[in-house]
Amino acid sequence: MAYTIPVERTKAAKSKPSEDQLVFGKYYTDHMFILDYDTENGWHDPRITPYQPLVLDPAAKVFHYGQSIFEGLKAYRTEDGRILMFRPDMNAKRLNQSNYRMCIPPIDEEMFHEALQALLQVDQDWIPSTEGTSLYIRPFVIATQPNLGVAPSTKYRFMIILSPVGSYYAEGIHPVKIFVESEYVRTVKGGTGMAKTAGNYAASLVAQQEANKVGYTQVLWLDALHGKYIEEVGSMNVFFKINGIVVTPALTGSILNGITRDSVIHLLQEWGVPVEERQVSIDELYKAHLDGTLEEAFGTGTAAVISPIGEMRWGDKVIPINNGETGEISSKVYDTITGIQYGTIEDPFNWVVELK
Structure with a gap:
């Protein structure tokens, strides 16, 4: 029509x-x-x-x-x-x-x-x-x-x-610091977390303000029921590379089905990188930090495409990631998606639509 x-x-x-x-x-x-x-x-x-x-x-x-x-x-x-x-x-x-x-x-x-x-x-x-x-x-x-x-x-x-x-990274892509929120919750399974509705973002503002006060850029949300499973980072989905496997929280109804998230999963599968959509807890991340297997972390979203995570703070615990530097997967995903978006590299997935 x-x-x-x-x-x-x-x-x-x-x-x-x-x-x-x-x-x-x-x-x-x-x-x-x-x-x-x-x-x-x-x-x-x-x-x-x-x-x-x-x-x-x-x-x-x-x-x-x-x-x-x-x-x-x-x-x-x-x-x-x-x-x-x-x-x-x-x-x-x-x-x-x-x-x-x-x-x-x-x-x-x-x-x-x-x-x-x-x-x-x-x-x-x-x-x-x-x-x-x-x-x-x-x-x-x-x-x-x-x-x-x-x-x-x-x-x-x-x-x-x-x-x-303008460019999200005017001076080049760089890692951000993330505050793990333990008091407030963003949403719950059965709520409106999977919808892109204004109230979800209004509910996040107080935690965002408090994170900013202590020098952190974004909030990492935990699930409302158990207070331990990772959900989203601010306005982004989130990925972690643990012992060679990239994991991201599964879509259980309380987090947004991100388009950049979906694109990253497709790319990782295309490259043969092991990727899992499942529950991942803050305890698992802290243990991986202690045993040296937490190799990389990044957020994904329309605004920045990829936001590497260089540090997380969970209560009184500080978790540095990849020495505060942008990881190999983060860089490769960022370069590939932005290359497709700007038409500088091939689009094998037919993701881009040209203005007629």
């Missing part, structure tokens, strides 16, 4: 920031995509408009009951001028998985892809070309029905906004 998406172009184009000044989430392009929903018409009225503030009723359910979900992906400009997206089909599927968990009607995946293509066509001049830069794409859905009853909304708005961003 081909959708007609009308475009209202801005009459007041913004000045584009210098590419060497780009940071994450500060600048936004001239246009945005909008799609509305109500129970009478379903999803309808797709359109591209000038980027502008929203007007919402104070009783809109998103403000009171948190019905909101989002996605995150990027567009990349290659050396020969092509524009590529990385695995947008996975974002479309995960968006609807989040929609289901939050009682939001599913969005046709073809509409999702056509909206991405149309909006990128309009604002493609905003896609930076400096090495390491990209255009961050933020699709999201909010509940807009003005009603204070605790029930799913009857009205929603799906939107896509775009933001040019």
Whole structure:
């Protein structure tokens, strides 16, 4: 099905920031995509408009009951001028998985892809070309029905906004320090942990602040039931290389099914590196540190692709990893995924989608 998406172009184009000044989430392009929903018409009225503030009723359910979900992906400009997206089909599927968990009607995946293509066509001049830069794409859905009853909304708005961003590692990839959180929990099996919903991130902020106060960049979450099994690191999935085997927490319903996570698993399998999806406890990691078999650790996510972990703090125990240096697997995965994203190396998995 081909959708007609009308475009209202801005009459007041913004000045584009210098590419060497780009940071994450500060600048936004001239246009945005909008799609509305109500129970009478379903999803309808797709359109591209000038980027502008929203007007919402104070009783809109998103403000009171948190019905909101989002996605995150990027567009990349290659050396020969092509524009590529990385695995947008996975974002479309995960968006609807989040929609289901939050009682939001599913969005046709073809509409999702056509909206991405149309909006990128309009604002493609905003896609930076400096090495390491990209255009961050933020699709999201909010509940807009003005009603204070605790029930799913009857009205929603799906939107896509775009933001040019700089290189996550302006001075080169480097390891981060991680604080193992033992007091707060992020979510629990049966909760909303597998959904990319705003409340999950709001719940993480207090622990993140406290970790920052003691000099740690991110929080490593433990499971809510036993308080010992590894879940996620901040906004990233996490991997550990123990005695030659790469392990990552299994998807049991309380952590996000990361697209970069999935890509890393595919690559490791392709390279013949042993990889396991299973429960991994903080006690196992500490024991591996003591006996010298904890060889490497890294987080995975859209923003950084790979974040090597150089140190973890668990209570009064400090766990250095690989002498605080980036490991061989981390480097190889980072170089391979970014090479595919920017079109500098072959894409054997057909992960990239070119702007038409």
